Amino acid sequence: MKLITKFIKPMAAATAIASLSTMAMADGHMVSDMTIVSWGGAYQDSQIKAYAEPYMEMNDGVSITWDESSAEAVAKMRAMNEAGNVTWDLVDVTAASAIRLCDEGLAMEVDHDEMLAEAPDGTSASDDFGDLIVSDCFIPQIVYSTTVGYRTDLVPEGTPAPSDICDLFDLATYPGMRALEKRPLNNMEWALLCDGVAKEDVYDVLATPEGQEQALAKLDTIRDNVIWWSAGADTPQLLADGEVFMGSTYNGRLFSAIVEQDQPIGMLWDAQVFDLDGWVIPADLPEERLARVKDFVKFATDTQRLADQAKYISYGPARESSAPLVSKHAELGIDMAPHMPTDPNNAKNTFLYNYEFWADYRDDIDAKFQSWLAQ
Amino acid sequence: MSDTTQQPMLSADGRPLKQSLARALRRQKIRALLLIAPLLLFVVVTFIIPILSMLFRSVENEIVSNTLPHTVVALQEWDGTTNQAPDEEVYRHLYFDLFRAVESKEHTKLGSRLNYEQTGLSSLFRTSGRSLDDLGEEYQDPLEEIDPRFKEGAFWYEMLNGEGGEELLESRRELWRMGVGESMAGDIGFVPSAQMAEMLPWTTRAYTDFAIWTVIDDEDVVAEEDPWEAVYAGLAQDLQNPETITAISNYSGPGAEALQAAANNVDKLPEVNFREGFAKIKEDWASPEVWSTIQVFSANYTPGYFLNAVDLELTPDGVQAKPENQQIYMQLFMRTLWMALVITGACIVLGYPVAWLLANLPMRVANTLMILVLLPFWTSLLVRTSAWKVLLQQQGVINDILVWLGFVGDADRLILMNNATGTIVAMTHILLPFMILPLYSVMKTIPPSYLRAAKSLGATNWTAFWRIYFPQSVPGIGAGSILVFILAIGYYITPEIVGGTSGIFISNRIAYHISSSLNWGLAAALGSILLVVVLVLYWAYDKIVGIDNVKLGG
Incomplete structure (x- = not known):
């Protein structure tokens, strides 16, 4: 083994020199094309504008192919890995998926301090990201939240607009349909919270069969008025069509419906559930592809780039040092800070997605939830 | 002749x-x-x-015995009904098995697998993986204090390298091969000494594991690397045995001095108790429930996924029905079959007259009509389904028209989608061409003169149709029904979009298990059952109607 690598290295160097001289490329050990997987839509656009375009400007000849497969990334990466042909170089996933990919050995473990840039004041990357590094494989990008939007024009006359998460369950004061995600996540937490369980006890209660029954019983009170969604775009559409009065979705989707499209929609920040989104690198990438990915990631997750992304979408940058740099919306010119889920005014009452809990209970509670839905 | x-x-x-x-x-x-x-x-x-x-994959379950080979064997003796956690021997094997699994990062895969059967095992394996080193360090620190030579990688190598241990080496290599799924072949520059393997069995095994992994996977040189914590734990375990202490005092090979120092100071080592150690990492390890799950699912092939797929479960007490609040699959299978039948029926009713028109109208008109049939057929499935969404929703076109005409009040608009109605309507429309086309091709071959002959012999229109025309078009109905039914049974995009909760099919759960929960075993079991159901229905159709009666073309 040793012998072979000794023999190969000079050869690789020789070819690298040869390619350097012929192609005049500065980085002979990196491939020049990358496939990045993301979610499509406004989110992917924000990544293209904030990370990819500046990077391609700096690195002549680099081309990036975007694949909009993040929603099925975990299954596809497993299939690719089993087939022995991983075609992706960098994958954007939620933190829960990153933990899963790490568990399955499908994502590469990274040394955050070695791979990522320091903050401008010299704080190490791992301190700058802090608790948001929820898995050894996960490189955080943004904090987003799942929260609730409502139709401002359909609020009954004489009643104040909804401001409490429990208004979701209050059909007497706020009649009309609701849109909730077709998964137990978030719904179960909100149900318990509105059934009198203290916030700090929610996961302890939800861990017991009685607690799960309790949450489903609470959801039962509104089940005839719920349309269950499975894609993030559903709720804004249902709200825009007037199909539902209230519905849960991601805060960035609501921002774009309210501010960019000027729909008669309002939103709550109460009991918003924080979640993270970030990069993972597929395990066992060939060296030259890995080198390119590392180079890109170091650039794309530095303090300025993460702050830049907030010009295009209302998701909070995952670095502490990026927060003060968040500026105005690129087209509308409005201040973005008040639209961030992490803004102190918005983050008065929040939940942090409990990764460990859902990794354990997901199969069990999902079975109960789906069985309840099917009744 | x-x-x-x-x-x-x-x-x-x-x-x-x-x-x-x-x-x-x-x-x-x-x-x-x-x-x-x-x-x-x-x-x-x-x-x-x-x-x-x-x-x-619906029956394959090798991951448990491949990842924890010795534990699974030791666990066979254990009687889960006593409500007692297994004894120390099982935990000892678990420690060394799990240590290998953690090094190769297989333990979290096993955790995810077992979490399908028992909630909490995913984090149990994940957190135990992180704390496993601490367990070994309890012995490493005092051993290094007794004799600093225990700190050196080269010392360990010299002590344990020798000859005669080829068999041990190969058997450990085989364990790695099973656990990791790679060949692990190649010279590692280390052969365990047979003498040491006899005197210090746990130490030598752990060190051999370490040596194989260090060379083959990390591509390092064994002698230059500090051994794993598991090797120290192995030595501490060996020193528990009084015979080993005697053997060490008579031993004079490499490392004898350090070993003798350790043997003389055994009392400075904490007592080896893996059972307590694991309970300290996470108390779930002391629970018999965890162990019965591992025991029940330790076989290489399991009926577990198939049982899950029909709302049963495998427990230490045998096969049982799942708790009622977790049953869902039988209901979904029934619903899928029933709705596929309804959709097939609707397609026959709607498709038959259209096919008749196509076959009997003058060429020019028929061609235009044909294009109208084919045009939606060529449009993307998603587009058609989304179009139905626009039509069917409560603020949608159909409801708007009904309200405008005064058939329903504005307050009580009809719920036409996010339920079974939505699925049936949209899927009937989408699958209609699969009924019309075979019907048309069969009807095209029925000579119009037959009908005229029947009528000229005094048959009424109805009799002529029912006795003469219809029987000849049955092969087309058969072909269309088989096509529509089999396509319908596997549909999932349309039900997902317009089906809400009461209009989804079994395929939606299969898709969920493939792409979201990653429980591919269960998805495969559900898929196999669906396949068998279709084959059985096909067989029944052949018995009742006869497959020769099916015509896909003229």
Whole structure:
């Protein structure tokens, strides 16, 4: 083994020199094309504008192919890995998926301090990201939240607009349909919270069969008025069509419906559930592809780039040092800070997605939830 | 003619005619086979083998015994009904098995697998993986204090390297191969000494594991690396045995001094108790429940996924029905079959007149009509389904028209989607061409003169249709029904979009388990059942109607 690598290295160097001289490329050990997987839509656009375009400007000849497969990334990466042909170089996933990919050995473990840039004041990357590094494989990008939007024009006359998460369950004061995600996540937490369980006890209660029954019983009170969604775009559409009065979705989707499209929609920040989104690198990438990915990631997750992304979408940058740099919306010119889920005014009452809990209970509670839905 | 029985007929070249005919036929058959061979090979390699290997996952369960090989064997003795956690020996094997699994990062895979059966095992394995080092360090620190030479990688190598241990080496390599799924072949520059393997069995095994992994996976040199914590734990375990202490005092090979120092100071080492150690990492390890799950699912092949797929579960007490609040699959299978039948029926009712028109109108009109049938057929499935969404929703076109006409009040608009109605309406529309086209091609071949003849003989319109025309169009109905039914049974995009909760099919759960929960075993079991159901129905159809009666084309 040793012998072979000794023999190969000079050869690789020789070819690298040869390619350097012929192609005049500065980085002979990196491939020049990358496939990045993301979610499509406004989110992917924000990544293209904030990370990819500046990077391609700096690195002549680099081309990036975007694949909009993040929603099925975990299954596809497993299939690719089993087939022995991983075609992706960098994958954007939620933190829960990153933990899963790490568990399955499908994502590469990274040394955050070695791979990522320091903050401008010299704080190490791992301190700058802090608790948001929820898995050894996960490189955080943004904090987003799942929260609730409502139709401002359909609020009954004489009643104040909804401001409490429990208004979701209050059909007497706020009649009309609701849109909730077709998964137990978030719904179960909100149900318990509105059934009198203290916030700090929610996961302890939800861990017991009685607690799960309790949450489903609470959801039962509104089940005839719920349309269950499975894609993030559903709720804004249902709200825009007037199909539902209230519905849960991601805060960035609501921002774009309210501010960019000027729909008669309002939103709550109460009991918003924080979640993270970030990069993972597929395990066992060939060296030259890995080198390119590392180079890109170091650039794309530095303090300025993460702050830049907030010009295009209302998701909070995952670095502490990026927060003060968040500026105005690129087209509308409005201040973005008040639209961030992490803004102190918005983050008065929040939940942090409990990764460990859902990794354990997901199969069990999902079975109960789906069985309840099917009744 | 009577001659032929005695004297075989001869062909031109003098051979018996029968033989030479058979030869010619055989040659033709081979030529035909060769012609389709590429297609056959293509279908087998790209279609049949992948499907079979996917279905194979519904029973495959090697991950437990591959990851924890010794633990699983030791656990066989354990009686789960006593409500007592297994004894120290099982935990000891678990420690060394799990240590290997953690190094190769297989333990979290096992955790995810077992979490399908028991909630909490995913984090149990994940957190235990992180704390496993601490357990070994309890022995490493005092050992290094007793004799600092225990800190050196080279010292360990010199002590344990020797000859005669090839068999041990290969058996450990085999364990790695099973656990990691790679060959792990190659010279590692280390052979355990047979003498040490006898005197310090746990130490030598742990060190051999370490050596194989260090060389093959990390591509390092064994002697230069500090051994794993597990090796120290192994030594502490060996020193528990009084015979080992005696053997060490008589030993004079490499490392004798340090070993003797350790043997004389055994009391400075904490007592080896893996059972307590694991309970300290996470108390769940002391729970018999965790162990019965591991025991029940330790076989290489399990009926567990299939049982899950029909709302049963495998428990230490045998097969049981799942708690009622977790049952869902039987209901979904029934619903899928029922709704596919309804959709097929609706397609017959709606498709038959259209096909009749197509077959009987003048060419020009029929062609225009045909385009109207085919146009939606060529449109993307998603577009058509989304269009139905626009039509069916409560603020949608159909409801708007009904409200405008005054048929329903604005306050109580009809709920036409996010339920079974939505799925049936949208899928009937989408699958209609699959009914119309075979019907049309059969009807095209029915001569119009038959109907005229019937009428001229005094039949009424109805009788002529029912007695003469309809029976001849049955093969088209059969073909269309089979197509529509089988397509419908596997649909999932349309139900997902317009089906809400009461209009989803079993395929939606299969998709969920493939792409979201990653429980591919359960998905494969559900898929296998669906496949068997379709085959059984096909067989029943053949018995009742006869498959020869099906015509896909003229």
